[in-house]
Amino acid sequence: MATRQQKRLPRHVRERQMIDAAVRVFSHSGYHAASVEEIAEAAGISKPMVYIYLGSKEGVFTACIHREADRLVEAVRAVVRPHDTPELGLWQGIGAFFRFVADNRDSWKVLYQQARTQGTPFSGEVADARCRVMDEITALVVAGTRLPGGERIIDEQEAEILARMVAGAADALTEWLLENPDETPESLTERVMSIALVGVERFNSGDVCEA
Amino acid sequence: MATRQQKRLPRHVRERQMIDAAVRVFSHSGYHAASVEEIAEAAGISKPMVYIYLGSKEGVFTACIHREADRLVEAVRAVVRPHDTPELGLWQGIGAFFRFVADNRDSWKVLYQQARTQGTPFSGEVADARCRVMDEITALVVAGTRLPGGERIIDEQEAEILARMVAGAADALTEWLLENPDETPESLTERVMSIALVGVERFNSGDVCEA
Incomplete structure (x- = not known):
């Protein structure tokens, strides 16, 4: 066979x-x-x-890291539809990100956590993969700071700073998700969205500048 | 001599x-x-x-990573005074974090960014150092979710989730700070504090659960 x-x-x-x-x-x-x-x-x-x-085994592992990053980026893209509002797109994308991590718990632990921290020769590969995933989230947040018509709610630089914070927060919560089997992707999505949306409001209202 | x-x-x-x-x-x-x-x-x-x-050169570099992480943790601790309110302590600690990165721009680029991404044998060391620094920020945020009298504003688990998001956001902004020489530690501190404080408000008011 x-x-x-x-x-x-x-x-x-x-x-x-x-x-x-x-x-x-x-x-x-x-x-x-x-x-x-x-x-x-x-x-x-x-x-x-x-x-x-x-x-080699090293080559196989590297291929696995790349492929899983591709799948994650694909999973995020697949849920964002052209007719969604930017905010809904962001909501869906972050949801897909956490669902992917929850559904691929075991491979995530080995391909990201183990490869990143154990001084194997794969840290560069993992860093690249992580960058690609974070860039995807960052782009979604930047898009999410526009109105459905395309006008910006906050300026480009503020959007970029907010996007990086949100992507960093989402990345940090993957570890929490892996450590806490009762945690749900939905609940983490809500938390990350809450800081994204409030960030938009505050940057927009100028609160942050008066702080 | x-x-x-x-x-x-x-x-x-x-x-x-x-x-x-x-x-x-x-x-x-x-x-x-x-x-x-x-x-x-x-x-x-x-x-x-x-x-x-x-x-060896490797040993010297590893010692540098450890020492710079010690200095950063020290810098964060040094600004938090026992009589500060938890919120002020958090504000000061995050400020010290970004000031350290800005003041040690060159060593940060080599000891953290280069060592983390270039597949050198130091990625484990950097991951450890980063964990120590992030744990310090996380602890400050958790402390910052208490009133000056010590009562919790939000429950322990919510505080931990918020703290990880804030630490992840702060970590993500170090890259922004290095890439943008005009950016100031103060401005990034305000941004990170805005999500920390609003996170406390929202978790506390229950908004996040109704979202």
């Missing part, structure tokens, strides 16, 4: 299967305990094939 | 001089271009002495 698959599938499909399997294996065993053998077995292909496609 | 110093100074003083010099050299040249020779010269001691004290 594995042999027939190897002959038939186009490269990108095979690669996707391999990465799917690798994400499962890494999530379950952690980076150090996982072996290429285990990944090959989970993907239903031979070990040399994994090396041919992705070079 | 260097020789006399080597004989006279106690270890911790010598080590501090070495790290002071190393922070300057790394900030100026970046990790890869900096040499132990240059650091020894800047510290006014011999190269073997640097190896004896800190083992």
Whole structure:
């Protein structure tokens, strides 16, 4: 069965299967305990094939980090519809972000937390992936500071500062979400939205300048 | 002169001089271009002495990351006085955080940004240092959600969530501060405080639950 698959599938499909399997294996065993053998077995292909496609265990892990970041960015984009108001788009996008983290708890712990903190050679990859995700959130917040007609509620620089704060807050809450199994993505979305919306109000009313 | 110093100074003083010099050299040249020779010269001691004290260029850099994190935590603690109201303490602490980053712009870029993103073996050290600093800010925010008499304004869990959001927002704005030389620590402090205070109000009034 594995042999027939190897002959038939186009490269990108095979690669996707391999990465799917690798994400499962890494999530379950952690980076150090996982072996290429285990990944090959989970993907239903031979070990040399994994090396041919992705070079090394390190290469497989890097591919997993990239792919999961792609999926997260996609998940955020998928919920934002063109006819949504900017505020609704922001609400949906932040919701999708936290839902993704909650739904992919195990892979998040390995691919982001473990790779970022354990001094593995992947910290640069994780930093890049995190930047891409945060840029996506930042762009949503900047868009969210416009009225449905497109006029700005607050000026460009204020929007950018607010957006970075909101993205930083959302990023910080992923850890809270992982540590607290009873926490829901919806509740965290409300909290982040509350600071985003109030930020818009305050920057707009000039309160922040009088403080 | 260097020789006399080597004989006279106690270890911790010598080590501090070495790290002071190393922070300057790394900030100026970046990790890869900096040499132990240059650091020894800047510290006014011999190269073997640097190896004896800190083992390697890697050891020197790690010591710099730790020392700068200590200094930042100290800077935040130093401005919070026992008789301050919790809110004033929070205001002062966040202000000290941004002032430290602004005043130590060059070392921040090398010790935190470069070490975190370039896949060097220091990402774990930076993650630890960042956690310590963020824990300090988080504790200040949690304290800031009490009235001067010590009663809680919002419950413990809400305070913890808010604190993490505020710390994440402050962390995200350090990058903005480094990228925008005209930005002031005071202005960023006001922005972060605005979300902290409004967070307290909203959590307290229950607005966030009705959203």
